[in-house]
Amino acid sequence: MRRIVTVLLLSLFVLPFGYLLLLSFATGWRFPALLPEEGLTLDHWTNLGSTGGNWGASALTSLLLAIAVGLISTAAGFLTAKQLAAHPRRSLWLTLAYFPYAFSPVIYAHCLKFFFNVSNLSGAFSGVLLAQFILTYPFAILLFFNHFDPAIKAMEDLTYTLGGSARAAFWRVLVPISRPALLICFFQTFLISWFEYGLTAVIGLGQVRTLTIAVYQYIGEANHYVAALASCLISLPPLLLLWLNQRFLLAPGHGNLA
Amino acid sequence: MTMKFKHLTPLFFLTFAILPLAAGLVYALLYSLGMVGALGQGFTLQNWQSTLSDVSFWASFGVSIVIAAMVTGISTGLALGLLLWLRPQLEQPTVRFLLHWPLALPPMIAAFFSFQWLGSSGMLARIALHIGWIDRIDDFPNLINDAWYFGVCFTQILLTFPFFLLLLRSHYYAANLPNFAQLAATLGASSSYTHTRIIIPVLLQRAAPTLLLYFVFLLGAFEVPLLLGRQSPAMISIFINQKFNRFNVADLPVAYVVTVVYSVLLIVIISIFWNVRKRTLQPTLSPDS
Numbered sequence: 001m002r003r004i005v006t007v008l009l010l011s012l013f014v015l016p017f018g019y020l021l022l023l024s025f026a027t028g029w030r031f032p033a034l035l036p037e038e039g040l041t042l043d044h045w046t047n048l049g050s051t052g053g054n055w056g057a058s059a060l061t062s063l064l065l066a067i068a069v070g071l072i073s074t075a076a077g078f079l080t081a082k083q084l085a086a087h088p089r090r091s092l093w094l095t096l097a098y099f100p101y102a103f104s105p106v107i108y109a110h111c112l113k114f115f116f117n118v119s120n121l122s123g124a125f126s127g128v129l130l131a132q133f134i135l136t137y138p139f140a141i142l143l144f145f146n147h148f149d150p151a152i153k154a155m156e157d158l159t160y161t162l163g164g165s166a167r168a169a170f171w172r173v174l175v176p177i178s179r180p181a182l183l184i185c186f187f188q189t190f191l192i193s194w195f196e197y198g199l200t201a202v203i204g205l206g207q208v209r210t211l212t213i214a215v216y217q218y219i220g221e222a223n224h225y226v227a228a229l230a231s232c233l234i235s236l237p238p239l240l241l242l243w244l245n246q247r248f249l250l251a252p253g254h255g256n257l258a
Numbered sequence: 259m260t261m262k263f264k265h266l267t268p269l270f271f272l273t274f275a276i277l278p279l280a281a282g283l284v285y286a287l288l289y290s291l292g293m294v295g296a297l298g299q300g301f302t303l304q305n306w307q308s309t310l311s312d313v314s315f316w317a318s319f320g321v322s323i324v325i326a327a328m329v330t331g332i333s334t335g336l337a338l339g340l341l342l343w344l345r346p347q348l349e350q351p352t353v354r355f356l357l358h359w360p361l362a363l364p365p366m367i368a369a370f371f372s373f374q375w376l377g378s379s380g381m382l383a384r385i386a387l388h389i390g391w392i393d394r395i396d397d398f399p400n401l402i403n404d405a406w407y408f409g410v411c412f413t414q415i416l417l418t419f420p421f422f423l424l425l426l427r428s429h430y431y432a433a434n435l436p437n438f439a440q441l442a443a444t445l446g447a448s449s450s451y452t453h454t455r456i457i458i459p460v461l462l463q464r465a466a467p468t469l470l471l472y473f474v475f476l477l478g479a480f481e482v483p484l485l486l487g488r489q490s491p492a493m494i495s496i497f498i499n500q501k502f503n504r505f506n507v508a509d510l511p512v513a514y515v516v517t518v519v520y521s522v523l524l525i526v527i528i529s530i531f532w533n534v535r536k537r538t539l540q541p542t543l544s545p546d547s
Binding site: 108134 | 360364474484
């Protein structure tokens, strides 16, 4: 019985990916057919959306945005958390960091919209980048806050005792021992940006067309095959990270991405 | 790190993490009081009075709180039940790997999947037709955009309970519960007694801050109710988004009033979260958790 329940449960978890992949290869799959009636095709994948949808450009926009947000948030979060974790008012900073993190992104975006409008940042890639940075930066700080514990501080102090400079302590000690945490933070902030819809829709005004924005448009246009294709693309990086985590980083001595 | 950098860091944090939210909320408050914006004609409480006496506003908040609480409760119950019942199976590497898969599903895509499966011409309706449960498409019940928010709840639970299962599993081992359970059994405690008096209370106490935080996320959920929810009463993020996006500019002060109320509610919940977190002394957002 337990085995059957486990198999059913796992099937439920895998089903969305399998179904959306199949739908992305379908051309005619109408009610009441249980399987695609007109066979499968590679057309939706090979034409990059040039015959409608242009998902190739959306994928590129999403990728650039997510990489930029991931890199900037990780770097800024790392440096900020290092200082704030050692600050006398550490608890206050940590409490404050939770507020923007817990706020609904779409409501947050509406609060920010006026300022982005007057700065001419609405509808621009740079505007969405800044807005997503504002969203992910507190999250990155929260991730790194517990990383900077007394053991890390002691290691940094030991470098100074042994005559190392601040630069050497940072690049040769802090960064190498923080590599797993830096990787985790980059992937998490990358994924927040990659998955983000509400804030991007409000600040980007539909002109910064990321994959999630494209999916919603495809659904609205009843273009379900391309919506499924874009859905598969959105799910690809997190699945890849899960596989990498399983394959390489779950080994002893490595950090865990998941 | 130079001294100058040390002093600049809190300033950078305040500028990019706190100031945008604070500025946005002050602007929302001033707009709702008629002190800024195109419609502003000086201080007035009229927007607040009209919004707070609007039934749809309270309905939106009510629906959002009930759905967030229900999804959190059901997901926690499911995760606890499965953890206790399927623990040997959950230790298999393949099972553990596949348990992470729902985390790779963003809300928009999960909503699209539910839309495809639960809709009146969706896969479930097709299966029901083929096995003879229904004769016509109209016989299939409304499972999306329905009055009971079934589609929204189902999708949110599908997204939430695998995460809770992984969370509780990690707490199970971090709290050394296998040894406690064994000790209880040695002292003559039954399995159900061990579950209800030791394992479940410890797990709930340790996971409480994360569960509360997740309740907040569900309260402000946007993508899933956008595709699968109702327009009226709408969940709070949808309600605010509708008010901001309508062509009627008179809706803008209402949108700002609701935003301020949502923020106050959030501040209250975060304060509770902070107290719970301090009590349990469990870091919930560390890379190791």
